[in-house]
Every structure is written in structure tokens, then in C-alpha cells.
Amino acid sequence: MTAVPFFDLTAINGRVREDLDLAWKSVLQHCKFVGGPEVAAFESEFAAYCGADGCVGVANGTDALELIFAALGIGAGDEVIVPANTFVATAEAVVAAGARPRFVDVLPDTLLIDPDSAAAAVNCRTAAIVGVHLFGQMVDVDGLSSITDRHGLALIEDAAQAHGARFGGQRAGSVGAAAAFSFYPGKNLGALGDGGAVVSNDCELIGRVRCLANHGRSAVERHRHDERGRNSRLDSIQAAALAIKLGHLDEENEARRAAMRRYARQLPSWCELVQTHRKAEPVHHLAVVQVPNRAVVGKSLTDAHIGWGVHYPIPCHRQPAYAEFVEELPVAEAAAEAVMSLPLSPGMRGEEIERVCDALARIQL
Numbered sequence: 001m002t003a004v005p006f007f008d009l010t011a012i013n014g015r016v017r018e019d020l021d022l023a024w025k026s027v028l029q030h031c032k033f034v035g036g037p038e039v040a041a042f043e044s045e046f047a048a049y050c051g052a053d054g055c056v057g058v059a060n061g062t063d064a065l066e067l068i069f070a071a072l073g074i075g076a077g078d079e080v081i082v083p084a085n086t087f088v089a090t091a092e093a094v095v096a097a098g099a100r101p102r103f104v105d106v107l108p109d110t111l112l113i114d115p116d117s118a119a120a121a122v123n124c125r126t127a128a129i130v131g132v133h134l135f136g137q138m139v140d141v142d143g144l145s146s147i148t149d150r151h152g153l154a155l156i157e158d159a160a161q162a163h164g165a166r167f168g169g170q171r172a173g174s175v176g177a178a179a180a181f182s183f184y185p186g187k188n189l190g191a192l193g194d195g196g197a198v199v200s201n202d203c204e205l206i207g208r209v210r211c212l213a214n215h216g217r218s219a220v221e222r223h224r225h226d227e228r229g230r231n232s233r234l235d236s237i238q239a240a241a242l243a244i245k246l247g248h249l250d251e252e253n254e255a256r257r258a259a260m261r262r263y264a265r266q267l268p269s270w271c272e273l274v275q276t277h278r279k280a281e282p283v284h285h286l287a288v289v290q291v292p293n294r295a296v297v298g299k300s301l302t303d304a305h306i307g308w309g310v311h312y313p314i315p316c317h318r319q320p321a322y323a324e325f326v327e328e329l330p331v332a333e334a335a336a337e338a339v340m341s342l343p344l345s346p347g348m349r350g351e352e353i354e355r356v357c358d359a360l361a362r363i364q365l
């Protein structure tokens with residue numbers, strides 16, 4: 001009996017194995033492991049892919065967020081509105097920048113930030129709203145930008161799960177003041193280790209992030225440090241791998257969409273897929289459903305050798321480390337009890353989805 005893996009990274013990287021081997025050899029030839037020509041090449045390709053003017057490669061997605069806050073001058077005394085339903089890194093970056101996260105609720109159908117809940121949380125200390133494009137779907141950009149425009153706030157995109165996603169035809173990375181991407185191996189565009197990027201149409205902001213991420217170094221004089229920066233750079237080898245994998249991203253995202261269409265047709269009715277906003281074109285980082293009894297469903301899938309996950313069982317505002325920022329957020333709390341992520345990989349075969357759906361259909365609830 002063959003298992004259905006939750007996510008098949010071996011298959012994804014296997015498809016580009018020969019190109020990756022060549023890229024590694026070429027970096028080993030020139031030995032410019034940091035700041036090599038691969039980095040600038042990938043940065044301009046990725047900016048163009050996102051439909052944005054600039055991109056800086058950084059060490060990971062969490063740093064990308066933190067560097068955006070720092071470059072926008074967001075820190076001590078500021079509040080940043082963050083959805084409760086996100087990976088903890090979104091809140092972590094706010095705190096690392098010295099600001100306070102203000103958790104708000106999500107919409108019951110998409111599980112993405114609720115613009116009304118965000119609007120109600122705005123006060124005189126609010127500096128920005130982070131729109132987290134969770135599970136591969138972009139947030140309601142219209143709803144959020146009307147709030148940020150009205151109050152003069154920055155809209156920052158956490159696009160760590162949304163490489164290539166669109167809203168109203170515009171790509172993730174092109175709609176906010178700046179966007180943070182993660183290239184953690186399991187993301188839709190994944191490196192061979194950690195990696196991240198800041199993407200923006202604001203070239204001045206891109207320059208500031210580039211400076212801060214490279215020890216605050218002047219762009220023209222190597223030993224002059226204009227800012228108190230840090231070290232957060234994308235390695236040449238990771239940039240080389242990412243450029244190769246970027247060439248396959250649209251095709252892989254399309255394969256994810258095809259798999260989700262199959263799920264939508266074959267899942268039992270009690271397995272409720274997260275909904276898509278009418279203007280959104282998601283890239284389905286995760287196949288998230290809400291189920292009535294997760295413990296029973298999970299055990300049945302495990303018994304059938306089917307991989308599954310939970311994103312996320314504890315909403316950020318209920319995490320022990322963030323107890324100081326607690327709120328009552330009923331939609332995020334109910335979702336945390338019910339969500340479950342089904343297997344999803346770009347190379348997934350129709351019969352694998354059928355197996356997952358058959359295993360679910362057999363469950364007596």
C-alpha cells in the first residue's frame with residue numbers, strides 16, 4: 001500500500017536535478033558565495049515576475065518582514081495590525097522590530113484578515129497593517145487599502161505562502177508598500193535551505209532594506225556604514241537554485257489549482273474547503289478544509305497512510321509567547337479547532353486525490 005505524502009519535495013526538486021547540479025558547479029567555480037552574480041540576476045527576475053520595480057534577497061521570510069518594518073521606520077511606540085490566523089513569524093517580526101502586534105480576526109469563508117476587524121483596531125499608534133496572503137490566497141486588497149489610504153498607514157504584504165497569487169489581476173508583491181517572501185524549502189517557491197526577499201515598487205525603500213541587510217553598508221563605499229544594520233543576505237547558491245525553480249513556478253501553481261479542482265469535486269460535503277474571494281486567483285500553498293471532528297478524521301487519514309497537517313492549531317493571540325497581546329477573536333479561535341490541511345503537491349496524481357477523498361468518505365462521524 002503506497003502512502004500519499006503530505007507534500008512531495010523530493011519530486012519537485014528531482015525534476016530540476018540536473019540544472020541544480022550545474023548551478024552548484026558554477027558557483028563553486030567562481031566562489032562568490034555571498035553577493036555573487038546569481039543574486040542580482042534572481043532579484044531582477046523575481047521583481048519582474050511579481051510585477052514590481054525592485055527586489056532584495058535576504059536570509060529568510062521573517063527577516064524580510066522585520067527589515068520592511070525597520071526600513072519604514074516602524075518600531076518602538078508603534079502598533080502593527082496582524083491577523084490572528086497566520087504563522088507565528090508574522091507577529092515575531094513585529095516584536096523584533098520593537099513594535100506591538102495588534103491581533104485582529106479573520107473572515108469565516110477565506111480565513112484571511114477581516115478588513116472590518118482591522119478597521120476597528122486602528123488607533124493613533126497604528127503604523128501599518130500586515131495583509132497575510134495565507135494558504136496561497138491574497139487578502140482582500142480593496143478592503144485593506146481603503147483603510148490604509150484613509151488613515152495614512154502602510155499596507156505590508158506577508159507573501160510567504162503566495163508566490164504568483166493574484167488579486168484583481170495584480171500579483172502578490174505588487175500591491176502594498178512592500179512585500180515579504182519566504183523561500184523556505186516547503187513554500188511554493190523554495191530554496192535548498194532558508195531564503196527570503198523583500199519586493200516593492202518603492203526603489204528608495206528597496207535601497208534602505210539592501211543597506212540594512214548588509215551591515216548598513218554604503219552602496220558606493222564598502223567600508224562606510226551609513227546605518228546600524230545587520231547581516232541578512234541571500235546566498236548565491238540559493239539565488240541560483242531559485243532562478244531555476246522560478247522557471248517552473250507558474251506550471252506548478254497551475255498543477256496545484258488542478259488538484260484543488262479535483263478536491264472540490266470529490267470531497268465529502270462535511271469537508272469544507274476554504275473559499276476563494278471572487279477577485280482572487282490563489283496558488284494554493286495548502287489545501288485547507290474545516291472538519292467537524294479533527295481528531296477522528298486525522299486518525300483515519302493516518303491509518304490510511306495519508307499525510308495531513310494543521311495550519312494552525314493555536315492562533316497567534318493564544319500563543320504563550322504572545323499572551324501579552326491577547327484578544328477575543330471568535331472566528332480565528334473556531335477555525336483553529338476545525339482546520340486541517342490535506343496532501344497537496346504540484347506533481348500529485350488524480351488517483352492520489354481519489355484515495356484521500358475515498359478515505360474521508362469512509363469516515364463515520
Ligand SMILES: *Cc1c(COP(=O)(O)O)cnc(C)c1O
Nearest residue numbers: 060061062087089090160182184
Ligand atoms: C513561512 C512563513 C513566514 C516566515 O518565513 P521564514 O522564511 O520561515 O522565516 C512568515 N509568514 C508566513 C505566513 C509564513 O508562512
